Amino acid sequence: MSGPLLPRYRRLMSVESWGRTITGVSLGAIVGALHGFALLALLPAMAALVTGGPSWGLGLAEWLVVLSVIAIVAAALDFWGMRTGYIGALGFIHEIHEALGAKVASMPIGAFDGASPGKYSRMVSQEMLNLGESIAHFVYAVIQRATSAVVIMIGVWFWDWRLGLFLLLACPVVIGLMLVSQRLVARGKKIAEPGEEELSTRMVEYAKCQGALRSCRQAANYPALERAFDTSLRTGRKALWLETAGSVINGALVQVIIVVMIMMTAHFAITGQWEGFAAVITIGMCLRFTTMLEDLVTQIIGIEERRELMDHVDEVMDTPSLSEPEVSAPLTNPGExxxxxxxxxxxxxxxxxxxxxxxxxxxxxxxxxxxxxxxxxxxxxxxxxxxxxxxxxxxxxxxxxxxxxxxxxxxxxxxxxxxxxxxxxxxxxxxxxxxxxxxxxxxxxxxxxxxxxxxxxxxxxxxxxxxxxxxxxxxxxxxxxxxxxxxxxxxxxxxxxxxxxxxxxxxxxxxxxxxxxxxxxxxxxxxxxxxxxxxxxxxxxxxxxxxxxxxxxxxxxxxxxxxxxxxxxxxxxxxxxxxxxx
Structure with missing residues (x-):
């Protein structure tokens, strides 16, 4: 199963937990919008500071009041949204444990093999916490930063169309790099996952079968475990190279875009097309906007790294259960x-x-x-x-x-x-x-x-x-x-x-x-x-x-x-x- 993660979470959550999660995400969107408005408000506030007069009808003192109100409201909503989201995530962790337990109990015995103990123990411990973190933290952060970016992209056009054009041109480039980076990270995870799963299984086997291993003088040198370690190390290195490449694309190349934007701004300032304070404001806004996009990419990669974990859960939940009727047929010959x-x-x-x-x-x-x-x-x-x-x-x-x-x-x-x-x-x-x-x-x-x-x-x-x-x-x-x-x-x-x-x-x-x-x-x-x-x-x-x-x-x-x-x-x-x- 593939596609957006939120609907995949939805099918595993109760109405109550899902409602809290959506409430948290919605509050995150509001907080993101407020952050975007605050950054936009800095533009006229800085202009009022430089000129000493009103900007967009308000003086510096009034703009500071506006920024203070936005900061207080955003901080309160941010706390409320994160708290609500974390409660929803805790509900998800509780409910998915129950759902997995019920599913495992309904699966045919043939669905289990020697790798099942390591696979399921890892799934309900480490992987479940990571999935809870994803829905509680990463999704909230992505929605918040994405909303901020949209508000800023729209708002700067009212300040200066050239700044709006800068950000508009930078956005698809950054998003394109983000998608390439995301694919590299996902590819790395797919390469590393089988080796990690095999290692987990062999470690459980090594711990459970000490008697047999010692009797065969294999306790200190168990070949299957050593092979699993070697395989995990080899695939982990390949995955690390791919994920590193994704980070380089996400970080270094985005910095190149920032440098280009600064150079263009400096050119407009030197040629007299922009005043000095306008150029400074443009550079600051470009830096903040691209940093916001970088953070957005980082959070999306964090979610992508956990997509493989959701695939594991879906694999279990989609395994056909042993079919049974709602009501048993009456016994005609008990004991036979x-x-x-x-x-x-x-x-x-x-x-x-x-x-x-x-x-x-x-x-x-x-x-x-x-x-x-x-x-x-x-x-x-x-x-x-x-x-x-x-x-x-x-x-x-x-x-x-x-x-x-x-x-x-x-x-x-x-x-x-x-x-x-x-x-x-x-x-x-x-x-x-x-x-x-x-x-x-x-x-x-x-x-x-x-x-x-x-x-x-x-x-x-x-x-x-x-x-x-x-x-x-x-x-x-x-x-x-x-x-x-x-x-x-x-x-x-x-x-x-x-x-x-x-x-x-x-x-x-x-x-x-x-x-x-x-x-x-x-x-x-x-x-x-x-x-x-x-x-x-x-x-x-x-x-x-x-x-x-x-x-x-x-x-x-x-x-x-x-x-x-x-x-x-x-x-x-x-x-x-x-x-x-x-």
Whole structure:
């Protein structure tokens, strides 16, 4: 999205904040007009000072009164306008944070990638403050100086047509240089921005992945971060040269114009076409006018430097949201999950699932089995509508997931995935996240079933112990227990387990299997697992092959008797069970 910045701000602001911003800008225009009138008033005031008589009907004393009144009124309006504009800008920052949060929450999971944390953290911190500064300060200053310049250009014609002609001829030259300078600055920003964004992403990655980096002896010399620094430095230098060229055009060449105007004025004075005081007045007005235009260009460049930031915001706000109805269709079979002829691709031309169809009856347990990369986790995420299918339908409670609002769909589901995330809060708060309305007794019940109560006893502050960002104060198995406690306290009709018991020690595995048994009493379970006991206990087993097709489907005994991929899988797992290190 391109074009003027003000309309782009408008669509992101509330009526109240926009009203304050426009009020501030309008007051800035009035202040600019007053500044222009004050500079024009200096002309007759200086003439009255030189001649000792009235100029334009007023003497020096009267003109000083006029200038004093203009100064007082302009100062008061300037304060009011800037204050109102800053309040509007603060409202914009608050509202855009809420708008971005709501937008991110409505975007499909496929819109996020490894660069997203660095990109979004930079957007809502540094970039948002810069955008607020732009609407509060730069836009106000541009309107103010532009209005002053227009008033002066019109007014000087009434004083001396030759001075008016000077300024009129200088204006398009300065504006032309301004546009060239603006384009150079914009080009520099476009060159530097990708490198800065990559560097931000790598820095977040470097901070988050210290464990893995240290284990690989890369903590002090991480190549990806060094490459990002090198790229950012290289593109930054190119951008700096372009921006410097813009500043040279904006500064040095404008000064050349000023010198030319002074020389022409001196020529008219020497040849007797202007009196001495008229030449002095002309030189002073030309200097002030061109300085005003320079300031105007500087402020416009300041706005232009932030256009790229607004492009980032627009890119997020224009990302298609996951479509959902205003009102959910009524559930016809609560607790049921069904896939009908589902195919899916993360990338066009690279299918992951092919024509998947199966039904999980309410209150039953279905195990998904197959080699890594066959699409088991993808099926679970399609049920949760993290993505939409490429073809076919996913039904929850007898209704297509596209006919349910996100809130109603999530009410039907509890998710226990491998990548458990706990928030930097207490254990109790992390469990209660599954059901904010749950009573303390319900939280304790869920914690007891999931084995979290044992964890509480070992922690220094018990239930009030903060688990750290991401749950770093707990082990992987303990985080899984908290995640299952969330599912228990939520009491959703359908629970999705993705490798919930993989890579756990015997104690954690026992607690999680016990909690799964409790969930099975009231919920439909879809389990992705490799543990033999979990798979054998399922009411239905869906076996996928490496190409993302269903190759077998049935109960454990039926599949073993039929032979094929499931039998080979079971025999391999059974043989591996007896392995031991010697």
């Amino acid at each position: 999950v069904a896939l009908k002829n589902v195919s899916f691709s993360y990338y066009e031309g690279t299918p992951v699932l092919h024509d998947i169809s199966f039904r999980v009856a309410p209150g039953t347990m279905c195990a998904l089995v197959g080699p890594s990369g066959c699409g088991k986790t993808t099926i679970a995420r399609l049920v949760a509508r993290f993505w939409d299918t490429s073809a076919g339908d996913v039904l929850v409670g007898g209704v297509n997931v596209t006919e349910l609002t996100t809130t109603d769909l999530m009410t039907q589901l509890s998710l226990v995935f491998q990548d458990v995330y706990l928030f930097d809060d207490t254990l109790e708060a992390n469990i209660q996240l599954g059901n904010p309305a749950a009573s303390p007794e319900q939280v304790r019940w869920a914690a007891e079933l999931a084995g979290v109560s044992e964890i509480v006893k070992r922690l220094p502050a018990g239930w009030d112990t903060r688990v750290g960002e991401g749950g770093r104060a707990l082990s992987g198995g303990e985080r899984q227990r908290v995640s299952i406690a969330r599912a228990l306290v939520k009491q959703a009709p359908i629970v999705l387990f993705d490798e919930a018991t993989s890579a756990l020690d015997a104690e954690n595995e026992a607690n999680i299997i016990h909690a799964m048994s409790e969930l099975r009493k009231n919920s439909t379970l879809i389990v992705i697992a490799h543990k033999l006991e979990t798979i054998a206990a399922a009411d239905q087993i869906v076996v996928l092959d490496a190409t993302g097709h269903i190759c077998q489907q049935g109960r454990h005994e039926e599949l073993l008797a039929a032979g094929g991929q499931y039998t080979r899988f079971w025999n391999e797992r059974t043989a591996a069970r007896g392995w031991a290190l010697r």
